[in-house]
Structures are given as structure tokens and as C-alpha cells.
Amino acid sequence: MSFAGPDIINIILICFLITIAIAINFMKDLLYVVIVFGVYGLIMVLIWLRMNAPDLAITEAAAGVATTTLMIALIMRTTRKVK
Amino acid sequence: MVALVKENAPILIVIASLFSAYLLPVFMQYRRYGIVGFLALATQFFVLFGGIFLATQVLAKGSFRYILAGWEAPWGLEITIDPLSTLFLIMIGLINLLILVYALPSLADELGNKVRATWFLTLFMLLTAALCGMALCHDLFNLYVFIEVATISGCAIVGAKGDARSTEATFKYLILATLGSCFVLGGIGFLYNLTGNLNMLFVNHELAQTWSNYQYALWVSLSFFIVGFGIKSAVFPLHVWLPDAHSSAITPASAVLSAISVKGYVLGLVKVFYIAVGPLIVASLNISDILLLLGMGSIIAGSIFAIAQTELKRRFAFSTIAQIGYIFLGLGLNNQAGLTGAFFHIFSHALIKTALFLIAGFILIKTGKSQIKDLTGIGKQMPLTMGAFTVVSLGMTGIPLFSGFIGKWNLLLGSLEAGNWLAILVLLAGSILAAIYLFPIIKQAYFTTNQDYAELKENTIMIVPILILAGTVLLLGIFPRPVLTLASQAASMLLGQ
Amino acid sequence: MELTIGAKLLNNYPFLGSLIIFGIGCYTVLSNSNLLKKLLGINIMESSIFLFYVATGNIRGGVPPIVDLAQPEALYINPLPTGLMLTGIVVSISVTGFALALIIKLYRFYGTMDANEIFEIRNEGKNNGSSS
Numbered sequence: 001m002s003f004a005g006p007d008i009i010n011i012i013l014i015c016f017l018i019t020i021a022i023a024i025n026f027m028k029d030l031l032y033v034v035i036v037f038g039v040y041g042l043i044m045v046l047i048w049l050r051m052n053a054p055d056l057a058i059t060e061a062a063a064g065v066a067t068t069t070l071m072i073a074l075i076m077r078t079t080r081k082v083k
Numbered sequence: 084m085v086a087l088v089k090e091n092a093p094i095l096i097v098i099a100s101l102f103s104a105y106l107l108p109v110f111m112q113y114r115r116y117g118i119v120g121f122l123a124l125a126t127q128f129f130v131l132f133g134g135i136f137l138a139t140q141v142l143a144k145g146s147f148r149y150i151l152a153g154w155e156a157p158w159g160l161e162i163t164i165d166p167l168s169t170l171f172l173i174m175i176g177l178i179n180l181l182i183l184v185y186a187l188p189s190l191a192d193e194l195g196n197k198v199r200a201t202w203f204l205t206l207f208m209l210l211t212a213a214l215c216g217m218a219l220c221h222d223l224f225n226l227y228v229f230i231e232v233a234t235i236s237g238c239a240i241v242g243a244k245g246d247a248r249s250t251e252a253t254f255k256y257l258i259l260a261t262l263g264s265c266f267v268l269g270g271i272g273f274l275y276n277l278t279g280n281l282n283m284l285f286v287n288h289e290l291a292q293t294w295s296n297y298q299y300a301l302w303v304s305l306s307f308f309i310v311g312f313g314i315k316s317a318v319f320p321l322h323v324w325l326p327d328a329h330s331s332a333i334t335p336a337s338a339v340l341s342a343i344s345v346k347g348y349v350l351g352l353v354k355v356f357y358i359a360v361g362p363l364i365v366a367s368l369n370i371s372d373i374l375l376l377l378g379m380g381s382i383i384a385g386s387i388f389a390i391a392q393t394e395l396k397r398r399f400a401f402s403t404i405a406q407i408g409y410i411f412l413g414l415g416l417n418n419q420a421g422l423t424g425a426f427f428h429i430f431s432h433a434l435i436k437t438a439l440f441l442i443a444g445f446i447l448i449k450t451g452k453s454q455i456k457d458l459t460g461i462g463k464q465m466p467l468t469m470g471a472f473t474v475v476s477l478g479m480t481g482i483p484l485f486s487g488f489i490g491k492w493n494l495l496l497g498s499l500e501a502g503n504w505l506a507i508l509v510l511l512a513g514s515i516l517a518a519i520y521l522f523p524i525i526k527q528a529y530f531t532t533n534q535d536y537a538e539l540k541e542n543t544i545m546i547v548p549i550l551i552l553a554g555t556v557l558l559l560g561i562f563p564r565p566v567l568t569l570a571s572q573a574a575s576m577l578l579g580q
Numbered sequence: 581m582e583l584t585i586g587a588k589l590l591n592n593y594p595f596l597g598s599l600i601i602f603g604i605g606c607y608t609v610l611s612n613s614n615l616l617k618k619l620l621g622i623n624i625m626e627s628s629i630f631l632f633y634v635a636t637g638n639i640r641g642g643v644p645p646i647v648d649l650a651q652p653e654a655l656y657i658n659p660l661p662t663g664l665m666l667t668g669i670v671v672s673i674s675v676t677g678f679a680l681a682l683i684i685k686l687y688r689f690y691g692t693m694d695a696n697e698i699f700e701i702r703n704e705g706k707n708n709g710s711s712s
Contacts, residue, residue, distance in 0.1 A: 007640065009628050014597035014631075020612075021604040022623050029640070030616060036671050037620055044627055051638045053662040056669070063673045068623065072616065079687050224664055231671045235678060242682065251698060254682045258618050261675050262609055265625045268668065269602065272632045275661070276595075325711040 013047050034072050041065035089136070093149045093162045096133040096172065097216045100126050104208035111201040118472060120187045123204050127183055130215060133174025138169035148221070156282055157428060163221040167573035170426060170566070171218035171350055174433050178342050181548035183444060185441050186335035188544055189448060193242060193333050203243045203336075209236040210339065212346045223271045223281045225361065226351055229268060234260045234315070237344050240336040241328045252327035261316055261538075265313030267351075273304030274359065283359040294364050296494045301360075305370050308355050309377075315348035318411055319381040322404045329400035334444025337396060341403045341440060342433040349410055349429070356414075357577040366417050376416030379509045381408025386516030395443045395455055398520060399436065402479070406432045412506060413494050421497025422574035423567070428490030430566050431478065431559060432506055435487060438475040440550035442468055444543055455524060462528035467546055469528045471553035476521040478556040481514045486559035489567060594635030601628035613695040615686065619679050626672040630665045666692035 020040045028031050041064045049059035103126040110118045141147075144520035146165035152161070190200040211231035218398060219562055220226050238260065275281060277297050278289035284404075310321070317325040325345075329337045356365050385405030392398040406428070413425025445468055446461065447453050462469040476579055478485035491510060498506035559566060605628060606620030620697050636660035643651075645659040683693060690698045 011593050011597075013632065013641055014593065014601075018597065018600055018604065021601050021608070024617070024624065025604060025608045025612070030614070033617065037623070040624070040627075044631075047631065048634065051634050052642055052644045052657045053634050053638075053665075054644050056662050056665055057633065059666055061671050063669055064627070067673060070677055070698055071677060071680055072620075073657060075616070079686060079693060224667075228667060228671075231675075235674065238678070245685075247686075248702075250685050250689065251680060251702070254615065254679065254686060257675070257679055257682065258609065258622065261679075262606070262625070265602075265622070265629060268629050269632065272629060275633070276636045281660075315649065339652050357635075 007050070009048065010050055013050070015041055016043050017047075031074060034069060034076065037072070038065055038069040041068070091149075092133050093219055094137060094151065094163050096130055096221065097212055099129050100208050100215060101213035104205050104212060106210065107201055107205045111198060116197050116201070116418050118455065119201050119204060122181055123208065123481070124180065125303070126174055126208060127211070128186070129176075130172060130211065131180055131307075134169055134172030135162050135176075138166075138173060140164070141166055141169050142572075144566070157280070157285065157459060159535070160225060161221045162219045162283060164219065165573065165576055166274045166569045167350070167426065167576070168218040169273030170569045170573060171347075171431060174210060174346075174430050175214050175218070175343055178433050178437050179339065181551060182335050182338050182441070183207075185296045185338075185444075185545050185548045199243070203240065203333075206239045206341065207335070207519075210344065212241060212458065214343060217347050219349055220354075221283050221358075223274060223283060223286065223355070226266070227268055227271055229319040230315070230348070230351060231264055233344060233347060234264060237340055238274060240340065241332040243336060244331070244333050245254070248327075248372075249331040252324070256324045256328040259321075262448070263314035265315070266307045268311075270307030270311060271353070272306045273300060274355075275305065277301065277304070280296035281558045283354065286359045287361055290364060298368065302309045302368050302370075303525060305360065305365070305368065308352065308374075309373060310351040312348050312355075313377065316345050316352070316407055317404055318407055319384045319404060320377075321358055321402060322381075322385070324405060325395055326392075326400045329403065330394065330396040334440060334447070335538045337400070338437045338440035338444075341400065342437040345403065346410070346429050346433065349407070350415075350452055353414065353577070357371070362417055362578055371417045372416050373415075374411050375503070378408045378410070378415055379506065381411060382509055382513040383516070384402075386513060386520060389520040390516065393455055394453055395458070395524075396440065396453065398455065398580060399439045402439075402517070402520065403436060404518070405419075406436070406479075409490070409494060409513065411509075412509070416494070416497040416501050416503070416506065418497050419571070419574050419578060420493050420500055420501050422577060423571040424490050424493030424495075424497055426478060426573050427493060427563070427567060428487075430570070431486035431490050431556070434552050434556050434559070435475045435478050438471060438549055438556070439479075441545075441549050441552070442472050442475075445549065455527070457525065459531040462525075468549060469525070471549045472528070473525050474553040475556055476525060478560065479521060482548070484557070484560045486556045486563070489563045493500060594631060594638075598628045598631040598635065601625075601631070613692050615683050615695060617696075619676060619683070622679075623672060623676060624642075626668065628670055633661040633665050633668075 017040065020036055023036055024033055041060060045057045045061045047062055093234045103122050106122060107119050141164055146163060148162065149162040151160040190203060191197045194200050194203060210233055211238060213229045216229035217226060220229060238253050238257045241256055242250050273285055277300055278286045280286050280289060314321045329341050382405050384409060385401050389398050389401035389405065391403055411430050413421045452458060478487040481487040495507060495510055498510065595644060599682045602625055605621045606624035608624065612618055615640050633675050639655060639657045642657040646655040648654060687693055692698060
């Protein structure tokens with residue numbers, strides 16, 4: 001078996017994921033956190049596409065990114081209004 | 084028709100509870116609340132009788148498999164019917180039936196209106212379906228799906244009351260339980276990665292041949308399972324969510340969560356460790372010792388925390404942690420007597436803890452008192468209730484002639500067989516601590532007098548399940564044969580003898 | 581050929597990455613007091629496990645398991661883990677929705693989304709209740 005070497009683009013994408021996860025841990029402003037979480041989901045979609053899972057990519061884009069981010073954004077609007 | 088039901092009874096048990104969960108809101112739309120209650124009771128009857136029917140079959144001709152939709156094992160899904168799962172089905176059916184008989188008259192008052200009560204029953208049925216599924220499933224991912232259904236419906240049941248305290252407890256429970264299911268999913272991922280199979284039997288065959296090559300990966304996987312199931316079944320260091328959730332929920336919810344739901348996750352752990360991985364591998368990777376330590380810590384810490392509590396339901400909630408410790412200790416002993424004791428203890432603790440929570444709820448409804456120090460002289464006001472309380476307290480401490488004794492006796496035999504003197508000490512200390520946190524309540528109830536003495540009426544239908552439970556505790560202590568047979572057969576099946 | 585540890589880790593980079601993200605997500609859940617951030621931490625943990633599963637089924641140089649008659653020799657990846665993770669994504673969405681509903685409810689009760697502040701408010705209420 002020859003050592004083909006790992007996929008460089010995937011490694012870069014996973015490094016992005018790690019960075020964003022750390023950033024979500026330390027960021028203070030919740031609006032930025034939500035936006036960055038949307039970016040996290042989009043990078044996840046790219047990884048699914050590169051890992052030959054297009055069905056997961058569609059689901060993640062529709063459910064994981066769009067719905068979750070929208071739901072959280074709506075929650076934040078409600079909570080700010082009450083304040 | 085009857086033959087069809089008999090043939091497909093295993094899957095029908097899950098489907099019936101799932102189906103009735105979604106039928107209840109339909110009847111609610113047309114204001115047929117009588118039908119709602121009847122349907123809920125009928126479903127639990129079906130689960131109970133299905134469990135007894137399957138148990139007779141298993142005892143007659145040994146455990147068997149039911150293949151879903153005619154697809155054979157590597158491609159399709161399987162359901163196993165073995166002594167362990169039938170024991171669980173009988174337990175779920177019996178306890179849920181009694182809880183429903185208790186709850187139906189008072190549920191609408193407790194939750195505000197009948198619509199909310201119906202939604203509560205819907206969640207209750209979903210929880211039943213998920214727990215039955217966990218008892219029957221023979222596939223790791225199936226197990227995860229049922230765990231997730233049980234988690235979400237269990238959380239929603241805690242928050243059904245809708246006040247600030249229970250909502251907060253629900254959120255805490257939801258976050259920690261989801262953390263636990265993440266760990267479980269990760270553990271399943273490791274096992275799938277190692278073996279390429281999700282069916283427990285196939286995983287077992289693969290691991291039996293190759294496990295020595297992947298010791299570290301297997302160890303990581305099993306520790307993931309311990310953390311995940313440990314959070315969900317609330318063993319000592321991971322128990323933080325349980326007291327809040329179980330004491331702030333309404334009475335039927337805390338009874339079903341404390342008596343059955345917590346043990347469903349223990350059953351998941353047993354299935355993964357003993358059916359999928361196998362007792363030999365678990366013992367040689369020293370995972371059994373970790374279970375043993377968790378169990379001993381739970382018994383001691385849960386009991387000591389329980390002594391410190393001043394609220395009745397909170398004390399019972401901490402006592403659940405201690406009793407889960409006994410089950411983990413039995414699993415950690417990893418021999419015939421220990422496992423038999425653990426499974427018998429699962430059944431007897433379900434009876435005892437349901438009775439305790441129902442009694443606490445009944446006292447709360449009748450007198451409005453939830454603090455232990457206010458319960459002076461309650462034994463003369465409510466003789467039947469406190470009589471039942473005395474019986475189940477004696478059962479909890481493990482005095483002979485009560486059901487708690489049989490389980491603890493087997494656990495003691497298992498510890499002697501394993502030569503583990505620390506475990507014996509902890510078992511004895513656990514019994515003494517249980518007496519310390521339960522008997523003062525009895526003493527206060529009977530031997531102190533109350534100024535505002537008034538005869539309280541107990542002759543409602545709500546007292547019936549409490550008396551049945553207390554009676555069963557006594558009966559099971561004198562004639563333990565049927566349950567003990569199932570438990571010991573389950574133990575010998577898991578140990579491969 | 582015996583590979584060094586570094587080469588082994590580099591070869592299995594998706595598993596390494598997913599476990600690192602799992603740890604970060606777990607830390608986010610346990611260390612942040614903000615309820616919304618706890619929820620995002622749960623989401624991060626779940627997606628890292630999805631990455632683990634999908635990497636299990638993936639083959640480098642494979643194609644998605646959609647039958648293409650023009651390429652009879654194509655190397656299909658294992659579709660089972662992706663199928664399982666569809667369930668996983670749906671479960672994580674439902675948990676997120678439920679938790680967000682609870683967060684709104686808690687906000688109406690306490691006026692904050694911070695676990696520590698909720699704890700303080702509740703303790704003050706308890707003390708006032710016992711003294712009065």
C-alpha cells in the first residue's frame with residue numbers, strides 16, 4: 001500500500017473548524033457568536049461535500065445552518081426586546 | 084387476528100405506545116377526555132400483558148429473535164426477546180399502569196387544565212414507547228435513537244408544570260442528558276469503526292476475534308459509554324441534574340423518571356457491555372472495577388446527601404442515586420449472583436421508589452406539606468398511607484421478608500464470591516444509611532402529636548396504587564420466585580453460561 | 581512499512597480533528613455560564629461526532645453511492661454512516677429547538693440568560709421567602 005498522503009484541503013477546513021470552535025468559546029458578544037456559528041455550519045457543509053456525503057451536505061445546509069441560526073437569531077431578538 | 088398479535092407481539096408493544104401517544108391529542112381536539120384516559124390505561128395494560136406473555140414464552144422455550152419486515156440480520160433490524168427485556172417490559176407496564184391510575188384523577192388539577200394533562204399523557208406514552216424500545220432493541224444505533232426519544236420526552240415531562248423552578252431543572256437536565264447522548268453516540272462510533280457492524284451480536288463476534296489488537300480504542304469507547312450512560316442514569320459524580328429534576332417535577336413524572344427512566348439507561352449500559360462487547364473483555368480491560376467504584380461512591384454519597392435534605396421529594400431523589408449505586412455495584416461484580424442481585428434490585432427498587440414518590444405526592448395533595456419537619460403526627464391522620472410508607476421503607480433498607488432484601492442478599496453473595504470485602508462493607512453501610520434517612524420520618528409520623536389533629540379522608544382511588552405497590556413489595560419479599568427466575572436467567576444469559 | 585505516530589495521526593486526520601472539536605465543545609458546555617453558549621457547545625459536540633462517523637464511511641478517491649451507469653467500475657463509499665448521521669442531524673435540530681424554547685421561558689421568568697445570575701436570583705428569592 002502506497003502512502004497517498006492526506007487531503008490538504010480537508011485538513012485546512014478542519015483547522016478552520018477547530019479555530020471557530022475555540023472562538024465561540026471565548027467570544028463575548030452573542031450576535032457575533034451566532035454569526036460565527038453559521039460560518040461553522042457552512043464549513044461543515046463543505047467538509048461533507050468533500051467527504052462524498054452530498055445528502056448530509058443538503059441536510060446540514062437546510063437544517064443545521066439555516067434553521068438553527070434563524071431560530072437563535074429570533075430568540076435573541078425576542079430577548080432583547082423584553083429587556 | 085389473535086394469532087397475528089401473538090406472533091408480532093414484540094414490535095406491537097412499541098408501536099402501540101407510540102401510536103397511542105399520537106392518538107391522544109386527536110381525542111383531545113374533540114373533547115373526549117374519557118377516551119384519552121381509557122386509551123392511556125389500555126396501552127399500559129397491553130404493555131404489561133405483552134410483557135407477561137413474552138416472559139412465559141421465554142421461560143418455556145428460551146430467548147428468541149424477531150426480525151423486522153423480513154430483512155435478515157446484517158441488513159435488517161432485529162429485536163431480541165430475552166429474560167432481561169421481558170423483565171423490563173413487565174416492570175414498565177406494571178409501574179406505568181399504577182402511576183396512571185394514581186395520576187388520572189388529579190392530573191388536570193395539578194397541571195391546570197385538561198389540555199395540558201393530555202399533552203402530559205402524550206409525553207408519558209412516548210417515554211413508555213422509548214423505554215420499551217430500549218428494552219427490546221438489538222442494534223446499537225436503534226439504542227441511540229430510543230435513548231434520544233426517552234431523553235427529550237423525559238425532559239419535557241419534568242418541565243410539564245411550567246413554573247420557574249421546574250423549567251430551570253428541565254434545562255439543566257436537557258443540557259447534561261444531551262451531553263450524555265453525545266458521549267454514547269461517540270462510543271457507538273468507535274465500536275462501529277472497530278467492527279463495521281451495528282448489530283450487537285455481530286459486534287460481539289467481531290470483537291471476540293480481534294479485540295486484543297485494539298485495546299486502547301476499545302477502552303476509549305467503553306469509557307465514552309460509561310460517561311454517557313453514567314450521566315443519564317445519575318451515578319454519583321455525574322448526578323447533579325437528578326435532584327432538581329426529580330423533586331421539581333409533578334408527582335407522576337418524578338415517579339416514572341426515578342423508577343423506570345433512570346434504569347432504562349442502566350439497561351442500555353448492560354446491553355452494550357454484556358451483549359455487544361462481552362463480559363470477558365469488560366473484565367479484562369478493568370472496566371468492571373470502574374463500575375464497582377462508581378457504584379460504591381454512589382451508595383455512600385447518595386445516602387449521605389439524602390440525610391441532609393429537608394424536603395421529602397428531594398430526599399427520595401437522592402435516595403435514587405444511592406439505589407442506582409447498588410445496581411452499578413452488581414454490574415461491577417461481574418458474576419452470576421451479582422448480576423442477579425442487580426436485576427432483582429432494579430425491579431424491587433422500581434416498586435419501592437414509585438410508592439415513595441406517590442406517597443409524597445399524596446401527602447402534598449391532602450395536607451399541602453412538603454417539608455419533613457411539618458409531617459408530625461401524620462401517621463394518625465393518614466393511617467393507610469403511612470402504613471404503606473412503613474412497609475416500603477422496610478423494603479428499602481433490605482430487611483428480610485421485604486423485596487429489597489432479596490436483591491441485596493444476592494449482591495452480598497456476589498461480593499463474597501468475588502472476595503470483595505469493601506463491597507460488603509459498603510452494602511451494609513448503605514442499608515444502615517437508608518434506615519437513617521427513612522426511619523426518622525416514620526418516627527415523626529407515629530410518635531409525635533400534632534396540634535391541629537383532624538381525620539383526613541383517604542378513601543379516594545389514588546390510595547389504591549400505593550397499597551398495591553406496598554402489597555407487591557411484601558409479596559415479592561415472600562415469594563420472589565417468578566422475578567428471581569427471570570433475573571437469574573438474564574444473568575446467566577449475559578455471562579454466557 | 582511501519583509508520584511513525586505523527587504519520588499515523590496525519591493519516592487519520594478526520595478522527596483526530598473530530599476528537600479535538602469534541603473536547604472544545606465539551607469545554608464550552610461546561611465552562612460557559614451563558615445558556616445560549618451551552619447550547620452552541622452541544623451543537624459543536626454533535627457535529628464533531630457526525631464528522632467522526634462520516635470519516636469512518638469515507639474512502640479517499642471514492643464517489644458518493646449514486647449509481648452511475650457510465651462508470652461501472654466506480655469505488656462507492658459506505659453509505660451507512662451518512663444515513664445514520666441524517667438521523668443524528670434531525671435529533672440535534674429537535675434538541676436545539678426544545679432548548680431554545682426553554683431559554684425563552686427562563687428569560688421570561690428571570691430576565692437573564694446567564695446560569696449564574698439565575699442561581700443568584702433564585703437564592704435571593706429563597707432567602708426573602710424564608711425571612712418574611
